Amino acid sequence: MKQTLITLVEDKPGVLNRIASLFRRRSYNIDSLVVGKSEKPGVSRMTIMTNEEDQRKRGHIYFNLLNLVNVIAVKDVSNLECVTREFILIKIQSGPDQLNEVQAVVNNHGARIVDLGKETVIIEATEREKEIDRLVEDLTKFNITEITRTGRIAMRKGKTHKVSSEKINAQATDVSWVPENIHKYHN
């Protein structure tokens, strides 16, 4: 399973560079990284997805992110209930004769046609990655010429979760000192 980290960072120049530099330097692989404004001025919220399977290494990523001065807080939500979404734009080459067929696939996936050109159609969808993957798969029978995807964004379900950087102490029962054990000390 992929590791998903929700990260609050100061909205300052160079912050993305610092995070990218950290991942490169420590040889962590970023699957996707999405950043945008949060509910708080001056603070951006990132969703970072890594393909690290090893629990200890996941812990390294978590704490190295937390060590960056511009990173206010990190939450590993890999094992928590979240709403996760990805946005995609797909351009396919298709004439009017195929439109009905395209429309059927699009409807089937809850996607939308947002631009209809003479030879091309642009489709958008907002869904979980797996659903997006299926959409792409079903559209491959047409000639896909361009794809752009945003990568995953995630939000925890339930009450409003303040992502705090406090209380990162492990307790004696946490033998592995990995995010799975640390998340319980957050709100």
Next chain:
Amino acid sequence: MLTGAEIIWECIVREGVDVVFGYPGGAILPAYDALNKYRNKIHHVLVRHEQGATHMADGYARASGKVGVAMATSGPGATNMITGMATAMMDSVPIVCFTGQVPSPVIGTDAFQEIDITGASITVTKHNYLVLDINELAETIKEAFHVAKTGRPGPVLVDIPKDIQIQSTDFTYPTGKVELPGLIEPQGVDGLQIQKFVEMIAESERPIILAGHGVMLSDATQEVLDLANLAQIPIGTTLLGIGGVPASDPFVLGMMGMHGETWVNRAIQESDLLIACGMRFDDRVTGKLKTYSPNSKKIHIEIDPSEINKNIPVDLPIHGDLKTILNQILPVVSKNDNHSWINKIDGWQKDSQRKDIIHQETEVLMGAHVLRKIWEGTKGDALVITDVGQHQMLEAQYYEHEDPRSLITSGGLGTMGFSLPAGIGASFYEKDREIWIIVGDGSFQMTMTELGTAVQENRNINIAIINNGYLGMVRQWQEMFYEARYMETPILSPDYIKLAAAYGIEAFRVEVLDEVIPTMRKVQKHKGPSLIEFVVEKHDMVYPMVPSGADLHEMIERPVQSKNGNVNSQKEELKK
């Protein structure tokens, strides 16, 4: 109203800094011009190379526990600081480096002496800043000092464009605590952890404390000794942990790791409980990770959470300040008796020491003997700064340190050329203490340009060059692992006596053991820089040694040797 240049000095003064190591240049000229007004508050040391400035700030910081400050111009001035910042980063040393930058309107145009130093230094600094608004300058500098010394210390760089130095604004120094939501502040220990800690000690029969640099940084010498005394636990130290606990304490065993003592490494391998205090299980300490201390439970007390579980999985992770945590734990630790364990280690120690070169007479001068004599000749009381290589390991083995911050050495990065500038820097804090810079002929030639600084500032330092005509440690690896093909390790030295004379430095050459102490006495009387060149056995090696990637207990010990050096017997030993 103050100019940006004046604000820089004003902030430095308010941070309690009275010495700055630096080198002027185009983009930092306004700051240097403003220094004129702060002459009575700040002593500026003109270095010969910006790397020297960072090492001096580093040496000053390590000797004092305060933040060291270095300054340089943009471009090459800034890039020359990279090695010094990386050294401080690896060894957790708080320094703040100021660099001038080209004027902000031309940033990004490849202007003369422009380099993106905030970009280039990301991985060698704890944090860095580019100041683009004069109204944020004072706040940024205060923050930089705070970041450098809070939690796990480290280097911070502040890059200030020339136009920001020239502009003026109302100056108010921010008061009160720096609020930085992203900076991890250490927590205490919780009840469950204390309980587990105490249980693990009570259950152990062969415990050992691993004391690292954190003991000094946290000022936890007494607490570590109390724990050792109370629960009868022997202590091994890392290279940077030397001095954190006094070498003469009966519980202190000596250094661990690649060139550590055999009995310390054996104790670690056979232990059933490691209590790691402010150290990070560096590969030079662990040897092969898979076979490292296989039967022990591990407690790791560490201020940087990213170090916990990094190399070695631990059973009880405790994140926080060592002194605070030990003070919480000590009242509930029960007395323990590990008599048979301690006796066992003693036995190993006695057995191993018989092979030690220090107890043998040789016809030629050996590096180990020189270091032991320097220890005797200073009564073990000097501040010693070492460079990197064989002499560094010999110092760690044969100079016994009693006080925290009495040994300054580049551990993590292993920066050759560190010692002379670091020693000059340290001398600005330890003004009355005897200072010895121990340096190899290879290392010395990397930064000997700073002799000029030592003379210009009339530093009271003693430089001991251990000259074996080789890049000795590399030669040792070539001998052991590259079938003695000494590619590019023989190195020519200048005539150091004449070199010293050119600088007006008093200098002596020593080639026999009996002259070591008398020559030391001569330079000890002399105020100002002095230099002794010790011409030592060319082919000697540092023992014991754990080959890189080998199990920690697979140590190569010094072969019992013939009187005229020991090359042949070493080779025979290796063939086995």
